[in-house]
Every structure is written in structure tokens, then in C-alpha cells.
Amino acid sequence: MSERISLREAYGQALLELGRERSDFVVLEGDLSDSTRTVHFARAFPERFLDCGCAEMNMMGMAAGLAASGVLPVANTFSVFSTMKACEQVRTFICYPNLNVKIVSTHAGLDLGEAGVTHQAIEDVAIMRSFPNMTVISPADGIETGAALRAMVQSTGPMYMRLGRSDLPIVNDRGYEFVLGKAVNLRAGGDLCIIATGVTVSAALDAADLLAGRGISAAVINMPTLKPIDRKAILRAARQATALITVEDHSIIGGLGSAVLESLAETPLVPVLRLGLPDVFGESGRPADLFAKFGLDARGIARSAEAFISRARRAS
């Protein structure tokens, strides 16, 4: 895992490359092109780049009008703005009519860092998952981000992809093929299984190394599609492990953890520990400090996992 790239930079480059291959989509931007990295596309294809300004509700409503007329829009802003400021517009004008609009949002989660709570989306997955017809994607690295964008543009229907801010290592193989709706087994392990998404996947892998040193064998699954979630993969993991841990840069209410629990609700097989923000807001700080505070770095995940599996073993 030598190369590091931010998911938003990987996205910006993938979008540019896509723009060179196809001319049937337009890129909408909420005045944040330097941050979302749509700036690459904007410079290359100014006639297909529509800056809608700092007006996200109009951007989403207008995107619906474009899509209803057969034009494919890829709408960009920060996760807080696309899912909350323009929440109703996404729900009623994009999801209800099942329109072909792709929403890519950056700066999600604690990974946003110093800009603080107003900009840290820790509810976006919960909100987007609750809308019928919406697909929710949370890639773990640069390779997966580019592949997911392609998959999004090749599919029809409303889609939301959340990306963080900071540089991340590559965790997937180079030859990896992204499949919408499918989990990725990154590491085998017999004792417990860590299901992670987005920025937390590399921390989960590092946690598995730490756990191995303490005699605990942890499998790690990357879950890049949060809706529709790979229920089969979750059931398989639940049958093979003594405990499941879910990790996300998001509230433990309504995100990956909740989705995993929903999958297991009718066949409760194992105890599940949800790691994420425990129904509190984040704060301003370096991502590394914030992840450490909320136990979402490798050491925190390993510590929580070890304690949880001990309890699970005593209980069983």
C-alpha cells in the first residue's frame, strides 16, 4: 500500500477521463470545483460544466429537469449540502420519479477535519439510504472511486457517492473490478469479521494486523455499496465469525452498522458491534486526531474488537 491519493482527486481525474470518452453527460457544480476536483473537467470541457453557484436546492431541482429531458447530470458539492440542504429536492424530485441523476459528494465525515461540524456529514448515508430508488456508494480507495464512477454513469437511476477529503492508501488490488452491490473480501479470518466502508477500510486492515499479534484472527470486508447492501456477504460473514464489527466514518445510527443489522434482523446469528460516531457530533481537528478520539483508527478498532469478542465468547 505505497501510493496515497485522496478519493476526491481520484474522482476528479476519473471524471476528466470519462469526459474525454463520452459527451453525453454534464457536470453540475455548487461553486466548490477546486475542493471537489471537478476543476479538471471544468477546464477541459467548459461547455459541459455548469456552475450553479452556492445554490444547492436549485442545482438538484434543475438536475431533475435535465434528467427528465434525457440529459445526464453529475451533480457535485459537499455531502452536507447535497443530502441536507437539498434533501427534499433529492427525495421528491430525483428519487420519487427515479430520475437518472448522479450525485457525487465530497468532504464526508470526520475525514473532513478542521472545517468542523457544519461541514462534516455524519448523517448523509442514513438520509440517502432512507429514500426509495437511491443507490449509495462509499468507495475505499482511488481505484475503487474511479471504477464506481464508471459504474454509476453506466447504470440508470438516482445514485449518491460519498467521498472524504484526505489522502488514502490503495487497499484494493490493481486488477480489481468494482461490481455495484458487491462486497469485497480483503482479508480472511476465523474469529471475527470487520465490515468497513470508505476511509475506515485501511484502518480496519491495520487493526486486523494488530489483532493477529494478540492471537485474534480477523477477516476484513470492504463494503463499497451501502444500498443495495450485499446481504449474502453479510450472512456468510455472520455464519463464519463469532462476532461482527462494523466501522464507518458516520453516525452509528442509519449507516453501515444499521444496514448490517437490518440484513441480520430476521436471522440473528452473531452479536454486532457498531463503530462510528455514537450519536454525537464531530469537532474541528486533524482527521487522525478525530479518528483516534472516536476509536476509529487502527488501535481503537483493535481495542474495541478485542473487548467485544471477549464478551461474545463469554456469553456464548
Next chain:
Amino acid sequence: MAHDDALVHELEAKAKILANDCLTQFCTFSQGHVGGTMSVLEIITALYFHHLKFDPKNPDWAERDRVVMSKAHCCEAIYAALTELGMYPKETLGTYYCYQSPFQGHADRWCTPGIDFSGGSLGQGLSFAAGLALAEKLKMHYNPPSRQDTFLPRYIVRYNPKYRVYCIMGDGEQHEGQVWEAAMFATKFKLDNLIGIVDYNKWSLDGPTNDVMPIEPLVDKWKAFGWNVIEINGHDMRQILDACDAAAHVTGKPTMIIAHTIKGKGVSFMEGRPEWHARALSAEAMAQAMAELGREWMA
């Protein structure tokens, strides 16, 4: 272009038929947004029975003019128009607000051929309309008729649009911030194929619109946002037709028609009365209303 008297009288008579249809439904089902439907009837009549490029036999025609009824609670006016155009049997009016009726409580694009917008949440229609209008221009770019006609936001595009988009809003709706986001957007992208209409009937739910949250000076606001503004009496058929024609000749900027209207227009006990925003009509009230509209109420 001058509109002859015969056309004007014909459309005025048609508006009365639509009024009859709407009031009959409000009475039959004891619900409906009466006042705001009555205030917009002449505008709907002018559009659907004269001005719009629209084929009732082919409601999905790609080159049709689009109507975005952003004040979708008054969709009954459009249902009556579509029925009068022969798109729906007369009996369909009798299913308004009913389970699985094409005539839903708020107009729904996905249930009802002939409806272009699923509305109800105020303030949203103009954005959707802007997207429809922009798509028409973008498609021009992908298939431009000549090398000069290239869509770039910086340039004024001079061509005859294949279709126009009309967005009808309420006056209370002008409170919504998204309306003004869309206003800025339409000016930036020179959406001269977008025509907005404000049904300015002076009443929102809690009282007179300008008491609840003042919107005056409304004409100045739209002008300040870069729109071409035409102010009319929204019940004067000739003025409505003239305004629509004038808007169709404007290039480089969108047009907003501010139509001064009376909530509950046409029925003396409803005109300007806020309680008629949404209210059931008794049979007696219905008979009086019909008499005033010059028609007979067949109870």
C-alpha cells in the same frame, strides 16, 4: 399581434366551462383548493386552448411546450383543461382526489399523462422548469443547426426554440428561497425559452400575502434578477394572450408575467376571501356560484 374579439370571447367562455368543472368537483368531494384554482383559470385557458404547442393525442410529444404547475395544489384547473381537450373522459373529473385516480390531490407527472411536473412542495417548480428549458438549449448544442449556433453560457443564442417551458407559481410561493436561486440560474444561462407566471391573488394561508411576509416590490425584484417582466390583469384574456406573445419574442433572458388576480374570482362570496383557499361547497353555495357564472347547477 392583435387577438380578435371572437378568439377572446371564445376563450372567456371556455374559462367559465373550466370554472364549472372545477367547482363541481370541489362540491362533490368536499375538498379542493378553490380560491387559487379560480384565480388561475383564465391563464390556464389561454395556455391550453390557444397559446401552447400541445397535442392532446400525443402528450409526450418531445417538442411540446411544457407547463410546470409549481402551485400544484391548484392542479384541478389543469385536470379540467385536459378533460375539456378530450384527453380524459368527463367521468374522470369525478375521481379527483380518489385512490388510484389519475387526478391526484397534487398534480403528478408520473401518474397523469399531460402533466409535466409532480408538484406540491412550493418553491421547487422554477428549478425543474429551468432544467427542462436548459436541456432544450443543451440539445441544440449537441445538434446545432449551424456552426454559429453553439450553446455556451456566455453567448446569446438566437434561434427559435423547439419548445418553451411555462412555470406557474403562487404569490405566497415567492417567499421560498429556492425561487430566487432558480431566478439567478435562469438569468445566468439566458433561458429565454422559460416563461414564469405569478398568480398574484394577494392571499396566502395565514392572511394577505404582503402581511404574512411582504413580497413587494415584486416587479422590481424580478427585474433586479435580470428577468424581462410583464405586469397584467390576470383575468383579462387579451392581456394574457398579449403577454404570452411578447414573452415568446424575448431573447437572451427569461420572462416573468406578474398576473394580478383575485382569489376565488367569478363567485361573489369567494372573491378575495381567505377561507376559500381550501373549502367544501354546499349544494346551495354551488347553485349560487353556477348562477353567477351563467351556468346551471345540475345537482
